[in-house]
Amino acid sequence: MNVAKNVHELIGNTPLVEINSFPLPDGVRLFAKLEFMNPGGSVKDRLGQYLLRQAFREGKLEKGGTVIEPTAGNTGIGLAIAAIRYGVRAIFVVPEKFSVEKQTLMRALGAEVINTPTELGMEGAIAKTGELLKEIPGSYCPGQFQNASNPETYYESLGPELVEGLDGKIDVFVAGAGSGGTFTGTSKYLKDRLGNVKCVIVEPEGSILNGGPSHSHKTEGIGMDFLPPFIDRGLFDAIHTISDEEAFSRLREAARNEGLLVGSSSGAALAASLKEAAIARPGMNIVTIFPDSSERYISSGIYEEVIKHEEENAVNSWRS
């Protein structure tokens, strides 16, 4: 029988697909790793498993204990799945404004979600986490933005999978950064293993990597307003700052032309990959990461312009 023993075994080893419908220079190929194919629907399932495995190994958490993390999204879902495996209670502290779908999924996985006021931002969620850690015995906060296990997760899983999937033929690696764990761990692995790989980090406008002012953006899951301690600028061979408009128009093209239902951070990664393709030499392979799917952003209007456009067309064709 070819059957997984449990859902946890199905995390990682996601498929790689070639992107075909966008015009690329002759001999340049573009591939995407479909991280939305993980059981919890994102690249952060890998992190949830790794953080709890490390916490158990290091004796920071025991069966029956409680994991508490301030998180706006996918990391919470990944940790909630891992909490089932390790038999711990999970509490996530989430500012009210964040994606309803993600909070619902955390609850569905048995986690408790505590909302903090939107005006207090992530700082408010972090402060509340501190209070809970004091109140609840046997509790532990992995702290994805500070924890070196975050990039290690990707050094040990995503990096090797990319090398294996592409037979080591990777010239350019493109990934968005929220905490920067995915980019940092994977880029480090690719450079250690393959040497000459151009590693390109992607951020939305309003993120600070390019030195611009910090402001809000619609692209979800990527963008930094401070630099986590594990960020190594030596790994950045290029930085692409992608506007919300470009990220959203690319994700809509990905749906319509490729049949890929991806979120806005994937749209930004695709936009940056196409810019890299335009300057690549024949024979080069570019690979990027699609971290999650569009389905968890339907209520925040990810396809709204598509719907508006369809409605306008319907009205116009009715008139003519």
Ligand code: PMP
């Ligand atoms: N895209 C999405 C949708 C995410 O949720 C995240 C994690 N915040 C990322 C990209 C970026 O991952 P990382 O934190 O590893 O930089």
